[in-house]
Amino acid sequence: MTFALVGNQNSGKTTLFNQLTGANQHVGNFPGVTVESKSGFVRGYKDVEVVDLPGIYSIRAYSSEETVTRDFILNNKPDGIINIVDATNIERNLYLTLQLIELRIPMVLALNMMDEVRSNGGTIDIEMMSERLGIPVVPISAAKNEGIDELIRVAYETASKRELPKIYDFCSPGPIHRCIHAICHVIEDHAQDADLPLRFATSKLIEGDDDKIISRLNLDKNELELIDHSIVEMEKEHGLDCNAALADMRYSFIESVCDGAVVKARESKEHLRSAKIDLVLTNKYAAIPIFFGVMLLIFYLTFNVIGKFLQDLLQSGIDSLSSVTETALTSFGTNEIAKSLVIDGLFAGVGSVLSFLPIIVVLFFFLSILEDTGYMARIAFVMDKSLRKIGLSGRSIVPMLIGFGCTVPAVMATRTLSSERDRKMTILLTPYMSCSAKIPIYAVFSAALFPKYAALVMIGLYIFGILVGILIALLMNHSMYRGNPIPFVMELPNYRFPSPKTVAMLLWDKAKDFITKAFTIIFFATLAIWFFSTFDIRLNPVESQSSSILASIGAFIAPIFAPLGFGSWQVSTSLITGFIAKESVISTLGILTSAPGGVVNAISQMFTPRSGLSFLIFTLLYTPCVAAVSAICRELHSKLKGIGVVVFQCVTAWIFAFIVYQIAGLFMV
């Protein structure tokens, strides 16, 4: 038996999903569904599965979240729908309920946050609601785990008996009523043939926003004209156009459902508290400084304190395990190559995968708190204006800022963006926010070539990255992502205390996701680099790196970089190793040049300030590391697009480095 869990954003849907399923969750792949949806088995019911569909406010065909919900329910035909409704915000939540009722699937209403309603002195007459809506209503509190067992029981019963919603007429006598029934009459047979719920199809015809459904009905010209005619008649009589009239009908019905059944609290404590917090957090003068303060604190704690501590701990664990193994292998007299495979290949590979883990977990701990408390919505509110010019909304600012720390969690953090278009654009733009692993490159090059202007060069590079990002965003707006962006009409939920269980589940999810999916690609990439740097073309182990396959590949591609001013094989080889981890660029350069006086000295001999600058621009913009690319592939659901990002960024980097090199030629030697 399968249930679809549907509800508004901020209705506590994820919390309820976690309460229903516990740890029995997996990412579901449903045919034709591009947005990932999770599913899990209900606690205590081995054969009852719940699918967590995206949080939506309405079923229209304007966003992928909405079409996913529509398609899942129409095509996969779940045995039942569990519709979660925020009882503190019942009118707007019931709007979706009415649309779900039209889909003719057994349905249960889970009235969430009833504890808040009661503690504020409000009441909701459950029986009256249930009777007026024609579906069972179960009061619950997902955060406090109250009423969940009852919800499961009622849902199971309703679905087993295949009890359809008893009411589906939301219109009172009048023009809309006449229009709906006239259309129903015309399309009745068509809807049956197309296997579409009649009322839903009628609504879609009146709203006219879903061509896919309308074409499925296979109406002929006369019928379409008849339908158009009744809509025009209705609009004339009613005074409102079709969309407003239908929305008006639904909200009027909701008001009649709530009338007498819902006694609102005079003032809710949660709202008063939120208003007080907002006096500070969205304050005209304090809001922006507070936001940057919060982000800086999160960065500091993640990259310098907690994350770093865990990373060092993990590193020393791997190091000691690696050195114990090395000693053992040496004393056993193992072949040098095999030993190198274990130590430099396997251990280094596992190490580089695991080194990301602490940062991801710690960062997502803070992010989930920002999201679940409701502060993330305020950030979007405060920062929206700054991102609007590049065609994004305020929601994208957080993933982009995280990009300055590490692209991997930044790309993973786009998951919370509610629009697919914004999500994709943000994913493509985050790599232009220079990640912290590139800092050593900037530092060493500045020290070698621009000792007096090191700080200026650093800041300049960051700004240059942002500017290129903006340019790319503008280009995307005029090409790939042209058209109307998803409207920025966003709810500002009350501030709430995050549920520890939800936070813990999210961390577990992200860690598992990263380890299981990123492991293979990063691990094999590391092994490949080990192989290429250990052997020469004839597969003989090499004495020094300079005769390895890697160096040959470096030498082979070196001419590509000649127009940028750095055509030597050492530099191109180090750029290849930078694909594994940006930190490797400098260490590889050090090994390959093996110059006396260290890498700084080597760089000042190999590069002029002009070619150095061009190299810095190239490293700033070229392909993100393999871990980031694998994250991008996962979030874009396409390996091909991931490879596209690699190629696109390398080309962009080359072009900009070339331009900078040419312009710098006018001023420098």
Next chain:
Amino acid sequence: MDDLTLDKLSAGSVGVITAVGGEGALRCRLLDMGLIPRTKVKVVKTAPMGDPVEIRLRDYALTIRLADAALIKVRPLNGDGEEKEPVGGAAT
């Protein structure tokens, strides 16, 4: 008082929606969120950079951009109307 557009309503004041303009996805979204004629809305505050605005309707808070708010016509309520508890969809 004459009808204004919602973006012209100053922070703290209340109005009743008389018409919702716009088209396509934006308009549907506004209607879906409960911004329909006869609904009371209160402008709570403006974001620090002057845009978007926070509004309150039907017991919840919503943020919309000024350009979108300009598509919504409202009849401002005077102090009197503000004092009385609204019937449908409170703006507290």
